[in-house]
Amino acid sequence: MIDDDTDETPADSSQSQDTRSLADHPIISSHTQRPTEQATMTDANPNTHMPNTDTASVSQADTQTASAEEMPKFDGDTSRANPYFRPLLPKPIHRHDSDRQLIMDTETTGLDPLKGDRIIEVGIVELVGRKFTGEKLHVYINPQRGMDEEVIRIHGISEAFLADKPTFDQVAQALYDFMDGAEVIAHNATFDINFLSMEFAKVGLHDFAERIQVTDSLAMAKQQYPGQKNTLDALVRRLDVGKQDRTFHGALLDSEILAEVYLAMTGGQVALAIEEDTQTDGGQTGHAHFSELADLLLQSPMDESASQHWYASLAEDFPALKNNM
Numbered sequence: 001m002i003d004d005d006t007d008e009t010p011a012d013s014s015q016s017q018d019t020r021s022l023a024d025h026p027i028i029s030s031h032t033q034r035p036t037e038q039a040t041m042t043d044a045n046p047n048t049h050m051p052n053t054d055t056a057s058v059s060q061a062d063t064q065t066a067s068a069e070e071m072p073k074f075d076g077d078t079s080r081a082n083p084y085f086r087p088l089l090p091k092p093i094h095r096h097d098s099d100r101q102l103i104m105d106t107e108t109t110g111l112d113p114l115k116g117d118r119i120i121e122v123g124i125v126e127l128v129g130r131k132f133t134g135e136k137l138h139v140y141i142n143p144q145r146g147m148d149e150e151v152i153r154i155h156g157i158s159e160a161f162l163a164d165k166p167t168f169d170q171v172a173q174a175l176y177d178f179m180d181g182a183e184v185i186a187h188n189a190t191f192d193i194n195f196l197s198m199e200f201a202k203v204g205l206h207d208f209a210e211r212i213q214v215t216d217s218l219a220m221a222k223q224q225y226p227g228q229k230n231t232l233d234a235l236v237r238r239l240d241v242g243k244q245d246r247t248f249h250g251a252l253l254d255s256e257i258l259a260e261v262y263l264a265m266t267g268g269q270v271a272l273a274i275e276e277d278t279q280t281d282g283g284q285t286g287h288a289h290f291s292e293l294a295d296l297l298l299q300s301p302m303d304e305s306a307s308q309h310w311y312a313s314l315a316e317d318f319p320a321l322k323n324n325m
Contacts, residue, residue, distance in 0.1 A: 078140070078250075081160045087139040089174040094128050094135070095181060101127040101215075102182045103259040105251040106192045107155045109147045113198040118143035119168060120157055122175060122196075123252030125259050132259070137178055138252045140165045155250070172203045180211050187232050187258055189216035217262050224265060232258060239264040 074084040094100050103125045110117035124137040140157070142165045152158060186192045193214055200208040221230035225238070232254060236242045241264050242257035 078157045078161045080158060081163065083164060085140060085165075087166065087171065088136055089139060089171060090135050090137060090178065092178045092180065094126065094133060095177075097128050099129050100182045101130070102179060102184050103127065103255045103262060104179075104184050104186045104192060105254040105258065106195055107157060107251050108151075108195055109143050109145060110151055111191075113195050116145065117195075118145060119195050119199050120147075120162055121155070121251040123250065123255040124178070125252075125255045127259065130263065136252065137175070139171050139175070141171065142167050168199045169203045172200060172205060176200060176205050176208065176211075179208075183213040183215055185215045185217055185258070185262055187216075187254075188218045189214050217258060217265070220265060232261065235261045235265070 072084055074082070074086070105123050106119050107121040108117050108119050119141055120143050121140050122137065126133045126135040126137075140162060142162045144167060147159060184193070193209060197209050200206070218230060221235055228234070228238075236257060239261060241260040244253060244257055
């Protein structure tokens with residue numbers, strides 16, 4: 001994520017290649033539990049005359065399954081080689097919901113996709129009807145090139161960490177399908193969308209920008225708070241939301257924080273907390289609108305009397321005030 005425009009562009013480093021198969025990167029859906037046990041061939045076919053070679057294969061498969069299940073959890077350390085991260089690339093089960101919003105952020109090798117910079121991380125949080133669905137997309141990507149040390153200090157993602165991660169072409173279709181048709185909300189959205197459009201075009205998906213609706217939360221913040229600093233950190237402090245640690249700018253963490261900021265900027269906290277006592281035609285609880293509540297305000301007789309008294313005390317010195325009495 002780049003909150004504000006900058007003229008500094010990290011220098012390109014020498015490129016490194018890693019084209020491991022996607023089979024080396026198990027994909028976990030955020031709404032599906034991984035199985036704790038896997039049936040073996042002997043379970044499916046209790047033939048006592050199975051050749052020894054098959055039995056050996058089954059034992060090896062069981063060992064690999066057990067090893068995968070016993071793998072330690074990812075500790076979040078991206079400063080070194082760390083094989084325990086597993087991508088979250090869920091199916092778009094809410095794709096056809098008209099009020100589906102994706103709060104998205106990316107991390108990159110630098111500032112300019114036209115100069116060879118690439119995406120190294122994508123994080124997305126899904127909202128439907130302005131409520132979190134629990135669906136999250138999170139993937140680190142091997143950019144097949146180096147990074148400037150200054151950039152690494154910002155996001156904390158090292159080249160060693162990315163060396164065994166999938167390349168963009170290996171996750172492109174799952175990412176494209178998840179984002180297709182949604183409203184995508186990002187802070188300084190032009191930056192993220194330009195990078196994604198470039199990456200998708202490299203794998204033949206040229207219509208990405210036309211398949212989504214883009215909302216730029218930075219442009220919104222500049223309209224609401226003109227002349228003020230509107231980085232994500234500044235908005236977090238101003239709106240008193242998203243208190244997670246942002247020592248490093250991780251894409252999923254920033255997406256989660258941006259979701260809170262966006263809801264606060266667009267009245268989401270009120271809409272989620274205040275409900276009318278009546279029901280809508282569809283039987284769902286409706287939200288109260290302040291334009292409707294304004295009609296319920298009552299004028300105070302005490303305040304009106306005090307106002308008239310104040311005007312009368314000044315009318316002798318300022319005759320024009322009699323028009324307001």
